[in-house]
Amino acid sequence: MTDQNAIDAEAEADAGDGAEAETDDTELPRDVVDEIERLTRLERSAVDDNEIEAYETRRDELLDEHDFTARIRDEDGDDVLVLHPEEWHEDGVIRTDRIEDIDRAAEIYLEGTEDPDDWEAVDERNRALVADVREAHGDVHGDNAALLADFAGNHYAKPMESLTSEELAEFRRDYVVRNAWPSEKQQEVIAESVRLVFETAGEPVPESQF
Template sequence: MTDPNATDADGAAGEQNRDATADPTAGDLPRGVVDEVERLTRLERTAVDENEIAAYEQRRDELLDDHDFTARIRDDDGDDVLVCHPEAWHEDGVVRPDRIEDIDRAVEIPLEGTADPDDWESVDDHNRDLVAAVREAHGDVHGDNAALLADFAGNHYAKPMESLTSAELAEFGTEYVIRNAWPSEKQREVLAESTKLVFETADEPVPEIQF
C-alpha cells in the first residue's frame, strides 16, 4: 500500500537494504515473511482483477500486522521499492523521525530490476517449472540450489534464470547466497554445478561461472 503522506524519514531508513534483516534469527521480520511479503506485493502489482488485488494486499498486511509492521511503496529515482518498517514509527499515517530508534529494523525490497517485465508472475512460473525439472532430473540438493537461483533471478532481475549473465551469476554466488540464503554444506559444495545444470536443463549455453 502506497503512503502518499510518508516523509523523508523513511527514505532515510531506506538507506538500509533488505540484508539488515536477512538473518532469520535476527530483527523483526523472519526471512520467510519477507519473501512472502515480496511475493504477494509482486502478485498484487501484476493482477488485473480488483478482488484478487485486494486479497493479495490484505494477506500481505495481515502478515506484517502479525509483527507490528507496515509497508509502503517508495519511488526511488523512478524505481519502486517496497519498504517495510515498524508500525510504531507512524503517527496518523506519517513516519515520525523521533520514533525511529533503530533504522536496521526496516527492510527494503526493490521491485524493479534491470529487466522488469509487466508479467513478473509468468517469469516466476517459468523459473519454478525449471526448478522442478532440475529437481526431478538431478535430485533435491541441486533442486534446492535451483530454487535459490529462481528467487534471485525473479526478485532481483525479474528475468528467467537461463538469461542471467556471468556478472549476475557472480553476484548470486558471491553475494546473494551469502547474505540472503542459508544453504546446507552439501548445497554450497555443488552450487556452481547446480547453476550449470539449470542452464543445461533449459537447453541454453552455460555462461562463465565464477564462484
C-alpha cells in the first residue's frame, strides 16, 4: 500500500528543488556576462550603423532571456558596464528595497586603469596600424584590417600582430562569417589583408592561418 504521507513529502521536496533551480536560473551566467561585454565593446568600436544595431539587438536579446538590464555608468571619467536584475528597477529607477543579494549584479570596466586588459590602449594601437595599412594599401585592405582590429581587441584584447595562427583561423572562419559584413571585394582579398597587417607591423605572418 502506498504511503500518502511519503508521497506528499516527496512532492514537497521536488517543489523545493524546483524553487532552488528557479533561483539559480535568475543569476547571470559567466559566459553570458562575457558575451554581453564582448557585444558592448563591439558596439562601441563599430562605425557601421547596421553593425551597431546588430550588436545592440543581440545584447538586448541575451539580457531579456535572463531578465537583466544594462547601462553604462561614468565612474571618474571611466565607463563601467552595469548589469542588474530587471526586478530591481521601476520606471528606470533602482528600488533599493528590492535588492536582496547585491552579488547578483555584475560590473565590467570598459576603460581606464580598472580594465585588467587595458583594452583602450590595445585598441588605439590596433587602430593606428589600421590607418597605416589603409594609407599604404588602400581602403579595401584598410577595411579588412579594421575588422581584424575589432576581433583582436574585443575577443583577445591584444595587438593584431600578436594573434596566433589558431586565432587568425577563428577570425576568418567564424568572426568574419558571423559578426562582420565584408563586401565582396573584401572577402576576395582578406587573406592578403591579414598578411599586409603583419608586414606593416614588421612581424612574420603565422603559418597555416586559415
